[in-house]
Amino acid sequence: MKEKILIVEDQFVEADYLRLMLTQAGYNVTGIARSVTQAEEMMQEETPDFVLLDIFLKGKQTGIHLAKQLTADNIPFVYLSANSTEDILNEAKTTEPYGFLVKPFREKDLLVTLEIARYRYKHSLESKYRQEAELKKSIKNIIAKSTNLQETLLKVAATLQKYIPFDYMAAGFDNIGSASFAGTCFLRIGFNEYQTIGINELATITGKTIEELIALQSHSPQETNATVYNNDAFKNICRQPSLRKLFAETFRLKSHLEMPVFILNGRPFSFCLYSKISDAYNASHINLFENAQMLLINGIETMLNNKNNIQHKVNKIAEAGFAEGCEGIIGKSPLLLNVLDHVAQVAPSDTSVLILGESGTGKEKIADCIHNLSNRKSKPFIKVNCAALPAMLIESELFGHEKGAFTGALDKRIGKFEKANHGTILLDEIGEMPLELQVKLLRVLQEKEIERIGGRDTIKIDVRIVAATNKNLEKEVAEGRFRLDLYYRLNVFPIEMPPLRQRKEDIPVLAYHFMNYYGNKAGKKISGIADDVLKSMMAYNWRGNIRELEHQMERSVLLAKGNVIENILLPAMPGKQTQGAEEDYVKTIYENERDYIISILKKCNGRIWGAGAAAEILNIHPSTLKSKMKKLGIRKEFIQ
Structure with missing residues (x-):
């Protein structure tokens, strides 16, 4: 008997069809749930090896809500769904499913998808165990060689970056107003490069007094468990004045991972990681950190108890090897x-x-x-x-x-x-x-x-x-x-790989890099780029990305009459559509699908079920057609 599979599907006919296919293939179907609540109750009685999960279910919660819980519990799942909107598909992808089946599908498609999901799950487990072992080994080596807390925190930050990425990290006790405060912040300024920011530097950067920083910390809620704040959740916790809000506004941060540890008779010592990416953290990051936190607790306690522990100013760390x-x-x-x-x-x-x-x-x-x-x-x-x-x-x-x-x-x-x-x-x-x-x-x-x-x-x-x-x-x-x-x-x-238009802060350094390269190649001494040229480059969309930028800089170097590039011949940016441009409008896939289904329904006088009805013409199950109509916003008035 193969893996135990739980089916979470709100359509009885489709659920029974899935059960039949899986049973014939030798799988053990442990049950069929029609809602998130029912699925959670079934999983409490028996943990499945895999879950086949429809996105749209009975009740207020969707399959995406359950998927987040499955990810946290390390249970692999495969989505089942009719065509959905792009926003829903993108949200589903953030839960990192092990497969995605679009209805209607064949038995062969289902079995192949399960086989691939098993393969990917096995490799993800191997990767997870390898990451945990590597992180523990690295932290153990750092603690064994370090003699002071600030240096240790900086090296731990550089080690965490590989597994739990961040742009800003605040680490230390929640007592910045105390003379015994032993914490600091690290701002990422490059690969394996970090600027150390203490309370005095933070006051200078933010324009706040130390007293104001202390007051803001007292307004910050103290977490007792590791918590993820992405997107709207992060915006919500940053609405009230607090250090979190100050960090977010000062360093343009969009997501947060709070990881408290308790040392020295329960005193809270937090690792607060922030990212400029809006959806940077998930449950796997919490699990990875929690598996290594005992090493951190023991190391921090040892150094705080060491009377010879001297704080050293370290502005950045740049480990050789990557470059x-x-x-x-x-x-x-x-x-x-x-x-x-x-x-x-x-x-x-x-x-x-x-x-x-x-x-x-x-x-x-x-x-x-x-x-x-x-x-x-x-x-x-x-x-x-x-x-x-x-x-x-x-x-x-x-x-x-x-x-x-x-x-x-x-x-x-x-x-x-x-x-x-x-x-x-x-x-x-x-x-x-x-x-x-x-x-x-x-x-x-x-x-x-x-x-x-x-x-x-x-x-x-x-x-x-x-x-x-x-x-x-x-x-x-x-x-x-x-x-x-x-x-x-x-x-x-x-x-x-992000397109260049999404990483515009890199355009100047790329432009100067290509300027120096092609200047040396052409034997020309080019020393700079005019501000107007850089402004136009920053405003341009760069559809050809870095390759287009390189070609434009090569051309500009050859055409430069002095030692400064004062002109760059960028293609004209497409303007707003005129009235005549409406004829050139191209419909999206969803608009075309919606119009096509409406045209078929009109031919069938709105009939979905039965011989010669819309579902038969479209060669899909009637319940799938009804689901498509709901998601595409097709109502009776469109058909009539």
Whole structure:
């Protein structure tokens, strides 16, 4: 008997159909719940191995509410849903499901999705245990070597960053007005670079007196348990005057993770992490910290009891190692630093990585970093651009061929996977790979072996796969151009590159970098960029991202008449639509789907059920059609 599965689905017909399919496949269906409350009651009686979870359920709470609890309890789940709005899908994705099935689906789709979910859950557990072990080991080494509290806190902050990212951290006792106060704040200013901010520095930065800071702390609620505040929750706790509100306004923070520990007879000592990203923290961050907090408690108590504990002023920490592997990465924006944190986290393992992002955002540079920071850095790193190869040659290019395997195969050829053995292979533009090759790539990932074209023997390989694409693979899967099982195999550890328009604070440093590079290359002494030019660059949208910026700077350097770039020829920004532009308006997928369903309903005089009715014409279950109508806002007056 396979895993125990709980079905959370409010439609009786669909729930029974799911139960039948799963039972026939050998799964143990422990029950069917129609609401979040009913599901919670069932899970108290018997904990399932997997949950199949519809987003829209009976009652006020949706499946997304239950998903957050499942994540906290470390129970894997797969969403089941008809097409939903983009906002709902984006909210569902933040809960990190192990799969997503769009209704209606086939039995094969369900079983494949469960198989992939099992694979991803296994790898996530391995990653979780590895992270816990690494964090505990790092903290133990820090405490063993440190002699003062401030230095220890700074090193702990740098260590936490890899697993629980933050832009600002306040650590210490909740008694900043006391002479015995032993805490400080750290502002992240770069990768492994932190500015130490004590109470005097905080007063200078904020313009508040120390007395005002003490008063604001007394207004800050004291937590007894680790708590996450994202999005609206963070805005709510920052409405009243407090240190939290001051931190948020001063450093442009958007989310918060409060992690209190209790030492020295129960005195609260908090680690307060803040991020400039609005949805930065989740239950997994709390679990990771709680598993390492005993080491922190013992270390802090030891140092506070040490009479020779002397506070040293440390402005920043910059550990060697990262820059050596990622020299080509320019910028210090929060979104870029978040990407680098993910790179540092995943690079030492052999986990497959999927790099997503628009063209020109630097996906290949990130792939270089992952390889250079891995244990395979001394081994081959082979890059393949799937979009640049003719479909007939991709298989030969990847897996090789034997002599005489096909017309023109005059010699034996070693494929890219064999050349990358014990190293890393980058499959760039993976979204362009033909479907028939996707099947063979899936086998490589599963079996870790290949076959040359025309060969009879399988060849075992040990290759770490990094894939990159500028396409929306979820959309490609939905439209049948990319295999669902391959997508989830590759998507074990996704890294999303932010477009340049979302990290505009990096534009000046990138511009100067390219100015110096192309100035030296052209033999021209260019010393600066005019303020007006920088302002126009900051206002421009940069659809081509860093690649477009690089080309514009190369051109501007060549056209510069003096030693300062005083002009840059940026394309005209598209203006507001005129009346005539309405003809060029392109409807969204949801608008097209809504109009199409309305047209079918009108032909059927509003009939949903029965022969010749709308559900039959659309080839979907009537309850699914009703669900779609509700989500797309289709009412009877539209049909009449």
